[in-house]
Amino acid sequence: MIRETRLLMGMPVTLVIVDTHASHADIEREYLYLEGIDRRFSTYKPTSEISRLNRGELTLAQASDETRLIFALADQTKQETHGYFNIEKDGYIDPSGLVKGWAIQQVANRLAERGFANYMVDIGGDIQTAGHGPSGSAWRLGVQNPFNPREIVKVVQLNDGAIATSGTYIRGQHIYNPYKAGPITDLVSLTVVGRRIYDVDRFATAAFAMAKEGVTFIDRLDGYEAYMIDSAGHGVATRGFIHYEGNDEDH
Amino acid sequence: MPERLKKFALSAVVIGSFFVAYWRTHHADDEALPPVIPTSSPSASVTSLTPPSPTEPTQPSNSPVSDSVPAAPPSQSATPTVSPTSAPTSQGQYRNGTYTGSVADAFYGNVQVKVTIAGGKITNVQFLAYPNDRSTSVRINSLATPQLASQAIQAQSANVDGVSGASATSEAFRQSLASALAQATP
Numbered sequence: 336m337i338r339e340t341r342l343l344m345g346m347p348v349t350l351v352i353v354d355t356h357a358s359h360a361d362i363e364r365e366y367l368y369l370e371g372i373d374r375r376f377s378t379y380k381p382t383s384e385i386s387r388l389n390r391g392e393l394t395l396a397q398a399s400d401e402t403r404l405i406f407a408l409a410d411q412t413k414q415e416t417h418g419y420f421n422i423e424k425d426g427y428i429d430p431s432g433l434v435k436g437w438a439i440q441q442v443a444n445r446l447a448e449r450g451f452a453n454y455m456v457d458i459g460g461d462i463q464t465a466g467h468g469p470s471g472s473a474w475r476l477g478v479q480n481p482f483n484p485r486e487i488v489k490v491v492q493l494n495d496g497a498i499a500t501s502g503t504y505i506r507g508q509h510i511y512n513p514y515k516a517g518p519i520t521d522l523v524s525l526t527v528v529g530r531r532i533y534d535v536d537r538f539a540t541a542a543f544a545m546a547k548e549g550v551t552f553i554d555r556l557d558g559y560e561a562y563m564i565d566s567a568g569h570g571v572a573t574r575g576f577i578h579y580e581g582n583d584e585d586h
Numbered sequence: 587m588p589e590r591l592k593k594f595a596l597s598a599v600v601i602g603s604f605f606v607a608y609w610r611t612h613h614a615d616d617e618a619l620p621p622v623i624p625t626s627s628p629s630a631s632v633t634s635l636t637p638p639s640p641t642e643p644t645q646p647s648n649s650p651v652s653d654s655v656p657a658a659p660p661s662q663s664a665t666p667t668v669s670p671t672s673a674p675t676s677q678g679q680y681r682n683g684t685y686t687g688s689v690a691d692a693f694y695g696n697v698q699v700k701v702t703i704a705g706g707k708i709t710n711v712q713f714l715a716y717p718n719d720r721s722t723s724v725r726i727n728s729l730a731t732p733q734l735a736s737q738a739i740q741a742q743s744a745n746v747d748g749v750s751g752a753s754a755t756s757e758a759f760r761q762s763l764a765s766a767l768a769q770a771t772p
Binding site: 564574 | 748749
């Protein structure tokens with residue numbers, strides 16, 4: 336097994352390959368790939384395509400195939416989530432929320448194409464797994480306590496599954512809904528579990544924007560489960576979430 | 587898969603033409619736009635950093651860089667005990683004043699906080715920059731909510747291979763806060 340963590344794109348990025356024929360070169364190759372994605376999509380690099388698009392120095396037609404694909408996927412997601420997922424904010428386009436999940440999916444696909452069957456790709460706590468974990472059984476992922484990052488509050492067991500969490504870390508931060516008086520409710524964390532990280536990640540983003548209705552949105556969605564935590568420390572799970580849960584008694 | 591790629595490619599071309607037209611008409615003369623800050627309020631304020639019970643949300647540290655990364659260490663237990671903190675004592679350990687933290691990169695965007703100290707204690711933490719990665723300018727539909735069970739969260743003691751949380755933004759917040767507090771520490 337090879338496991339490595341690096342700080343990339345401002346986040347811890349952990350790659351694990353359990354298959355015995357994995358080498359450090361396989362891991363290195365994926366970090367280089369992610370560095371390329373960061374150069375293209377980071378809104379904090381003035382030379383990225385996104386920055387140049389936003390400054391009007393580049394048109395979408397002149398942008399790379401990859402950028403145009405991201406824009407097309409963003410539009411598709413916006414429609415599927417009834418407008419809650421929107422990469423355009425006040426005339427400024429920021430696809431970072433979608434790029435993250437997409438990048439994890441790309442790395443997972445690349446590892447599969449190289450013949451690996453048991454691996455984990457984790458970018459800042461959004462995680463795609465394949466096959467089994469280092470112990471030979473399911474991958475075990477913790478849901479972080481939004482009030483204490485050193486604690487976990489749920490254990491999710493996955494074989495070939497993905498998990499992503501949207502959240503505001505700060506208790507008491509007010510997010511206002513311009514269409515309705517008063518702050519959006521006190522949701523601090525929303526974790527979504529499903530088959531593919533790309534879908535899980537964008538639904539986690541959209542569902543979080545729906546505040547406490549978000550868990551309902553996921554509950555009604557086939558193939559996805561969610562666990563929501565509010566600022567009072569209450570957790571609400573979708574009806575099927577329990578099927579993913581692992582117990583303290585395991586291991 | 588190839589069928590799906592064809593659909594994406596076609597959508598991309600169609601949507602791409604739309605965006606070309608959009609950019610031409612709207613952005614030909616625009617100046618560079620700054621990163622977006624939360625849309626509805628000029629700044630998002632946390633009026634006090636008093637911790638919610640039973641655990642504290644942040645641990646102000648005296649070093650400029652946060653001493654922990656919230657990624658799971660390999661196969662270690664996450665214990666349910668509350669971590670030791672270096673929170674200000676009742677007589678205060680910080681110099682009064684207002685301190686601006688460094689800009690920390692959270693990938694989705696920057697996080698920067700401004701901390702106000704009065705009576706030696708943190709009395710206000712204000713965001714100067716916050717990643718606007720979650721869309722807030724949306725319409726909330728009124729959906730009927732099924733009665734999903736609600737329970738208090740509980741710490742688990744378990745070995746895990748990875749941890750999922752809103753880590754990126756929270757780490758950037760801790761870094762910016764730590765750098766502001768480092769300036770306030772005598």
